[in-house]
Amino acid sequence: MGGGGHPGMMPGEKAKDFKGSMKKLIKKLGRYKFGFLIMLIFSAGSTIFSVIGPTISGDAVTEIANGLMSKINGGDGINFNALGKIILLLVGLYAASSLFSFIQGIIMTGISQKVTYRLRDELSKKIHRMPMNYFDTTSHGEVLSRVTNDIDTLGMSMNQSLNQLVTSIVSIIGVFIAMLLISVPMTLLALLMLPTSALIVSLIVKKSQKYFKQQQEYLGHVNGQVEEVYGGHSIVKVFNKEADSINEFNEKNEKLYESAWKSQFLSGLMMPIMTFVGNLGYVGVAILGGYLAIKGSITIGNIQSFFQYIRNFTQPITQLSQVANMFQSTAAAAERIFEFLEEEEEVQTVENPVSIEGLKGNVEFKNVHFGYREDKIIIKNFSAKIEEGQKIAIVGPTGAGKTTMVKLLMRFYDINSGEILIDGHNIQDFNRSDLRKLFGMVLQDTWLFNGTIMDNIRYSKLDATDEEVINAAKAAHVHHFIKTLPDSYNMVLNEESTNVSQGQKQLLTIARAILADPKILILDEATSSVDTRTEILIQKAMDSLMKGRTSFIIAHRLSTIRDADLILVMNEGDIVEQGNHEELLAKGGFYANLYNSQFERSA
Template identity: 70%
Template structure:
């Protein structure tokens, strides 16, 4: 079954989004990760333990410095000098603490990496499943690159920043608390002096968070826009070159790329300016502690080693403030990315199942349109009070000029959209009483816009019926008049089609999609006559294949060449979204209305050319 129809893709160039709910999104993310609470508990325990063992180190190391100082003073005054044994014990104890700290940090890093990767895996899986439950209207109005950006860039950003920010936040907070306790145990006065840098740090942190959040959101939004344009440009590269539109495309891309550059530059500027400023403030703290520590040592309030320990603690105290500044920037990226992901996951879905659904088993393919009204916009109805009864096995042609709404009828049949009022029934059952998936099993589609995926020819045909045997695949290929062609290919049915299936011709692609539909053996067929871009011989083959496909099945044919549907049991004539005439070919010609005008115009054009 070929891929669904829809209007042309929109250009990915929407304006930058405003800052949204930072706290709300963070709560959603925490709630989403709550299934990993046991792992996160172990991350917390090992992060805290690793930090505590690391914090205690400078205090013990300060004892070694005091021993060395006292030993030197003792030596000068004629004493026994330094106690190398005691100094060695202190150094070994310090080394042991640092080894244990590193081991704890290593373990929590492994656990946190696992949690972040499981989270991104789960999000990708949910987005992949969500896409299949989304209404066609969403994809008709959104650029492809915008959706792809949420699956790739946003989730990658979320996974990377989550892994770093979560553990860094835990260790930074633990370090600040632990270091504060150790500093107070050495000298409350020196601690107060060191803490004077906090208001300045907090003010800077608040300023950066206030101004950088919207730039991070804009960066993610414009990255999606750029991806959308690149995807659009790449897929239509031949057309762009054919119409000499390279400069226009580059101009449009440069505009969006410039917006991405500006938002990325500003967000990274705010992110990068914090470190040098925080380091400068930290250095001021070192100077104050060194002067006050020397004074207190002279007064014999503290020991010499305590000054060394305290300076290390001051550095360890300002470092987590710097890390928190970095974490705040990472959290901006995390929430900006996760907000876009959650927005997609919370989009309104198609109703997949209904209570007490009608079974498709035993249905024959009778279709009835009962006073159908429909409009893409409820305020602008384009199909007004259409009724028709189609018996199983009949061939229904839908004709009309481009933009008349032929594709709309197909979308309604497949329940890509639901009617505003009235009903479409299959064997007397309203199609809204079926589960969507089961309803669509009744339909086979062969569209002008063929869709084949990267894989073997066998797999592409088998897509219509995954459990098909080799014999069934070959029989379907023979009925579609494609078997002989496949045998001439290198590898036959095992030949791999590339991503665009460009290693076979347009007509051959069409025959393969017909073979796929024959294999699926649907009750109702939807055919978009696709012979306009092939040679005369291939057109005959496609027409024969379509005739084989339509035998004994209810068929809806979107007709481009009216001469090919003269034998249709019912012709629906559409104009400006409405069905203006219906009947057989002879009846409509006799009316001398719009259909007769369309039909005769083809021959007039032929005569003019002749």
Template identity: 60%
Template sequence: MANSRPAGAMGGRGPMGGGHGPMRGTVVKAKDFKGSIKKLLRYLKPYALQLIVVVIFAIASTVFMILGPSILGNITTLIYEGLMNIIGGTGMGIDFDAILKIICLLIGLYLASALFTFIQSWIMSGVIMKLGYSLRKDIEDKMHKLPLNYYDTRNYGEILSHITNDVDTLVNSLNQSITQVITSVTNVVGMLIMMLLISWKMSVIAILVLPLSLILVLFVVKHTQKYFRRQQEYLGHVNGHIEEMYGSHLIVKAFNGEADSVAQFNDLNNQLYDAGWKAQFSSSLMMPIMNFINNIAYVIVCIMGGYYASIGVITVGNIQSFIQYMKQSTQQVQQVANISNVLQQTAAAAERVFEYLEEAEEEPDTEYPVPVDDIKGEVIFAHVHFGYNPEQIIINDFTAKVEPGQKVAIVGPTGAGKTTMIKLLMRFYDVTQGAICIDGLDLKQFRRNDLRSLFGMVLQDTWLYNASIKDNIRYGKQNASDEEVIEAAKAAQVDHFVRTLPDGYDMVLNEEASNISQGQKQLLTIARAILCDPKILILDEATSSVDTRTEILIQKAMDNLMRGRTSFIIAHRLSTIKDADMILCMDHGDIVEKGTHEELLAKGGFYANLYNSQFSDGEEEE
């Protein structure tokens, strides 16, 4: 049977939903690291001057910090020599004036370093926030240019993730990584030079520590990754279970499923605990191993330094400076390793953002659109063929002519293609073959926005947002006055129940509009359609969620609304469309019958069988 929506359409989150990101200890890698970074650099190109200043200031800040241990070592040397003079009874003891001068120099260096760090951080934060702003703006613009098919075939959470998680990850990791890469690399190179200047033989010991540490770190990481992956997997299971049980809380209670739910949760939680403690324990071994190796290296360096100091090759202060450089260089190497992970996250987030921005956009509007001011409402479907997938056509040679002001009902079983025809009429999709014309003009001759301004829609699935009832009705006509809103509400039988609510028309609906009933939601959407005063009206099961008495009242309001307007009504309850000027019966994407209610009943065919099936088993038509 033909489907009225693409087979791949997905809504909401799947059973494993929850929106959690990668676990600590795992890195999401980009498929094309270099390509993603190049695209990111193009976005950063307008800020090239600021970035150059950031680089200069970051290097300057790091250089001043590198000089610190060497100068501090001079203080140690002066104190040592002074003490030796006192013990030996020669000289004037500790030269406190020289020490004070060195301390003042150190303070000056550290203050200069802090100032440069502050300035480069301030500039960098501004650049990154502007980058995030640009990306979000481009994503927002892109959202309005993508065809509806894109949203029909993707999970909503995935699309939202581009605007929130991906951009946030990109901005935060980039802000973290750019300056850290500069400072860490400068630190490692600078400290290595300073160590070589003190003693190349001691430097060899320090350099040998780095590959040994790296080998052990890689060994630990290799054996802990599986535990982190397992931990992430079981966390997904736990989140999915909790979300599913929370969303179905009433059903679980109604069928006494609490015990089974708790048992399933305990099983998943135990698996998460088992994987979690192994992952955390394994990863916690990394620092003790690193410290053990470093401590051995420190012992060797101290022994060698003590020997060289005793024979006058280096000073005691040089030993202190060397150990400081050695310790800090090890930390900087670890920092570089962490930054590589951050850069992978940056590239992965950038890749997802750019994939979205590079999605194929819908066909652009015509350069010479026709005006919509004098549209009367004649609609012609001329041999329309359509398929969400071009290889699977679901609308076959649909042909019909609707006169201005006619009331047309489209009926048929689920999946016959009724709603698809409405999507084609509003040009949410373009026909595969054939044409749809309004007043003899092909839909492609209109701008999409102009075309859609001709229509008013009331759908089976209501859409209301977190705002007042008044604002939700006014969504159909943004510049409508309060009086116009109230008049539309009265016409849609809304006014009475709204005045019984707290704050009346100023009552704010929550995010899911669950503080009013489903039927009341439907009435508000009808009021919205009445307010926009469209030239063509579309009602897709518009009264499906209201009671019979309210439906009769709404039907009267709809009759007034539809008078003089071309109207398309999709209905399953056929008793509501008996007075339609024309009824189109659809099945498997084709019009199988066409005529008025009486004509189609007299034929005793498809429509008659469909109509009579609704009053079977002794039921009588109201």
């Protein structure tokens, strides 16, 4: 759970607001209060039966001891009938305890899994309601950690801690009463072990905690370095950096080794020291018990029972300290989960939303102002009118903010002021899901999931027939390639889609967009990393895709957008020029310089 690829909660991490997080968790658990009540009854019953056990086994020892003494003195010896009844009662008690423990374990596991199931479901749905700027400012690993690490930590620690809490408390109370009933002096002597044990445990924990934290930190560094080198193995080979990578790994591994052995050594000391202190207590109790037995205050069976109770008394105390740590982990995991669930969401629906039926794809930007931060406006008073079916190119150097225009159009971000209209309707008057049905996107970073080619194309229109999917593939000039594959349209793409080339992936995403039949297209040209023949195929596919549709093209190669009806030239987040290719070249401004420099480089 700790130290690896996710920046999630580390063991020993504490919640910033323990009480608040636990209150929220208890509220979530409220719907299962009847199940908790049943679990508590069975847990208490199981513990009570196990607490009574040593007293009954002590009676068996006393019966045997009395029988032996009787035999020595010429009596009848051991009363096997009485001994048999005691043993049967003991077996019955332990069987009942095991049965009750089994039932309460099933109930608690069911409750914890239902809670984690519901929370995982809530997190999954929440992700789809989050605004884009959350994911721009939060790492993917951090989000994944909440859905995986924190949910798993919460489920496991809740399952174990609640069981142990009830069992330990009932055990301590029951065992303490049983010990007092056997002998008050022996109980007081046994209790003297507790402060000594507690002091030793606290000293060891205090000393080892920093090494455990270091261990988790260095484990993360080692895992990160291994993952990095593995991912870029070919680059490491090309630049002969194997020795440097090994040296870096050895350095980090050495630090991990140092912190790991210190933490493990110190934690390993705890059990032998505790055992030694416990054995000293046993010696004291044995001496006192022998003395009291000689005086006739207690029986031999009572001494045997008391030894069992001592062990049963210290065990739940140790468990309670573990439960306290588990509750810290539970609260920390719960806090991170609830923080995410309470994040501000996108407004998904509006009252009396505009219908998308019959819309043609006219787009107008009216005095648009936008900034990712309100104090830093990057698009200042931008206006443009685009007729249905027109091709709009957005150009500019890397980092100029070309994708920002697309994000505004699809309401991934909302503008600060002004209006964006589609067929005269403000985009803020649409439900977000309806608005996005108007758009089709083909991005530079292709996304295909682990599934068949047929399913990947059909992703944009789940009710499409096989024939419609095949027609879309033909329009995207990818049908012939698909037919050459071993299973044709039923070939399964692996998780990274590495069993098809970059250009083929791009053609599949174009086929997906064609199948969606959107009114407005957004194309992020992705021909820079493919060969010339595939580039021609992709360009043909994109041309057929754009026919009759309003198209926004984020252009990297300016030679491909000469025939655009309108070119928006961006620099440093602002639109510095707009017009068609000839008009912008005639101006001799930023676009002309950009175009000519690119043309010279390509020449």
